[in-house]
Amino acid sequence: MKNLVILGAGTAGTVMANHLVKKLSVKEWQITVIDQDPRHFYQPGFLFIPFDMYNEKQVTREKASFIPKKCNFILSEVDNIDAEKNVVNIKSGKKKINYDILIIATGSRIVPEEVEGLAGSSYYKNIFDFYTIDGAVKLRQFLQTFTKGKLVLNIAEIPIKCPVAPLEFVFLADWFFTKKGVRENIDLTFVTPLSDAFTKEKTAAVLSTLLNHKNINIVTDFSISKVDSDEKQIVSFDEKNVEYDLLVTIPTNMGSSVIERSGLGDDLEFVPTHRSTLQSKEHDNIFVIGDATDLPTSKAGSVAHFEAEILTENILRYINNLELKEEYDGHANCFIESGFGKGFLIDFNYDVEPVPGKFPFPVIGPMSLLKESKLNHWGKLAFRWIYWYVMLKGLPIPGITATMSTKGKQID
Amino acid sequence: MAELKLGKYTVETGEDGYMTNPDQWNKEIAEEIAKQENIKELTPDHWNVIEFLQKDYKEKGSIPTIRRLKKVGGIDTKELYKLFPEGPVKKAARIAGLPKPKSCV
Structure with a gap:
């Protein structure tokens, strides 16, 4: 039996667990997810709380309820990662968790x-x-x-x-x-x-x-x-x-203190990561996803979602000794709430900045890019449901691809 | 691609005024760019920053941040702002003949 360990059950870690449980054989692989906090927050909702548009209940769920039953979910603080020995040392019971593959999804925090x-x-x-x-x-x-x-x-x-x-x-x-x-x-x-x-x-x-x-x-x-x-x-x-x-x-904003204790981070404790494969730059059997990376794209849920599709493919390739796909392009997609029931939507990657156009389908949209509209605001509010019921489960969102599409965009 | 005349030298630059050919850089050119950035004279403290930027860029392939200048280079941030007022890393990188620092997303 081999061990795949996911550190962090936020957006990125949860989506990875849901993807991998469908792809890896339960006879060969044990997937373990470790997190210190039982609560999963819909973080985009924090913005609305000060203005009394959302309450705590609407943005909080149990982490365990999103982790597939076939995974081993451990609730514990993590002491450190010993990358030389392929071990995660957790505080609960001072246990050592061995891994063959480690996915770091420890996010970022304010300091x-x-x-x-x-x-x-x-x-x-x-x-x-x-x-x-x-x-x-x-x-x-x-x-x-x-x-x-x-x-x-x-x-x-x-x-x-x-x-x-x-x-x-x-x-x-x-x-x-x-x-x-x-x-x-x-x-x-x-x-x-x-x-x-x-x-x-x-x-x-x-x-x-x-x-x-x-x-x-x-x-x-x-x-x-x-x-x-x-x-x-x-x-x-x-x-x-x-x-x-x-x-x-x-x-x-800094990476997790676990990264600091493990000596795996840069000056801000983000983990140096290959920008298109999501493999750690230092260790071949460590992969990094979401806010925890040092990649020059937004730290956002949409990024974690897009990265997850590509990382799943690359984990399978790594297991089968195939060359990793250099596919992640920095794709990010963000609603921008602009007040009075309106909003913007932007879609971009490492190389193409946000431009006007229609999304996700050319001409028909229905969303407008880089333009204020009421529909974008409703899109943002509806997204909370998509997040809980579609995105965290790793299900596809119609018309939205992991790499950025230039269709429908007005590019100079 | 553009050209910039600095004293007796002419150097290649991008649209942003940052040098594009590091082989053309020398200390006299640095003094001339400094004047354009309203820094009258490059003192040993200025050179300490410039040389750290060049060394770190060579090793890491990216311009260090203010945080890294402090943590790794031991350069006090307040002091840095006194040496290169308003956007110290942008100014110092230009004087050092390096590309314009990219801001993150």
Whole structure:
């Protein structure tokens, strides 16, 4: 009996377990999935919690319920991976789990401690994140009574999970305060280390215009050095200040501490990974998927979903001593909620930036790319159901392929 | 492809003004690019950053981030901003004759 171990039962790990259980012979392979948290969160839903559009219940399920019965699911913290000995050391019972193949799907996490003064006594008083369930829920409570002042959203460092979420947050905040009749008393400012609203040029132009229309200020090239919570201001390394009454932070995103303890990560504890095969650069029998990789594409559920199809194929090839397919192209697909019941949709890969067009089918769409529409907003809301009932099970989504299609896109 | 005249040298650059042929780079050219970036004089502290960028790029094939400059190169971030104000890595990479750093997604 051989062992395939999946570390992490988030989006990527769960989809891989569901794919592989159908492909590997149960007589030859034991699949083991290990995670420390029993709860599976629909993370795109965190964005809606502060604005009281979703509650905790709507974004939380049991992880175990998505792991196929034929897999061995272990709930335990992981001490480390000993890649030389092909062993995962888990904390529960101090057990050693041997593997023939390891899939790292340990995701990314926010680390507020990385910015001086951020994780102090004001955290969860007038400083909040919305990348954790705790942060999102506490921010919702704060927003109930916040009716005037300066709301500042700051991205500490790049890369971050779901790079469009901070923009969506300020768009929704504009709508939320307008609906409450207090928008004119609230100053909204988006502060980013980038030189523009977004990393991709055409998308940045569209979104900058939108920020402007919605009267949301933008401060670019702001590399945060510290939070001065006494003076209620954020300070950059070149000593620029932005004052806040409410600071919504996207703290530094890093890979799991397991990666750090195992010595397998880069400066941010993301695992160096081959960009088209998803094999680890250091160890042939380790594969990496989802937010845990160092790949230059978005850290997003859609990416994990697309990668999973290609990684499944490559795991089978690896087992059969065949050459790995260099197929993953960085494909990502993201809805961008823009407030007032509208949204955008973008579809891109390593080489092709988001452009206008129709998706998933040329001409008929029905979704529009890089264009604001009501249907895109409904698509985003419907996606929660697709996530729980289709995507996590590794089932195909009609018209959507693992590699990016240029059909229906207006490419220069 | 474009050309840039720097003192007595002419170098090949991309549309973004970053050099495309590393063989053409030398220290005098670096001084000229620094002037264009509003840095009057390259001090030993500037050279420390430039040389780390070149060495790391050679080894890793990508421009190091501010975090890596601090962690591996031992260069204090505040100091870095003083040496190369506004976008230090972008400026220092251009002076070092390296490609423009790619921002992630």
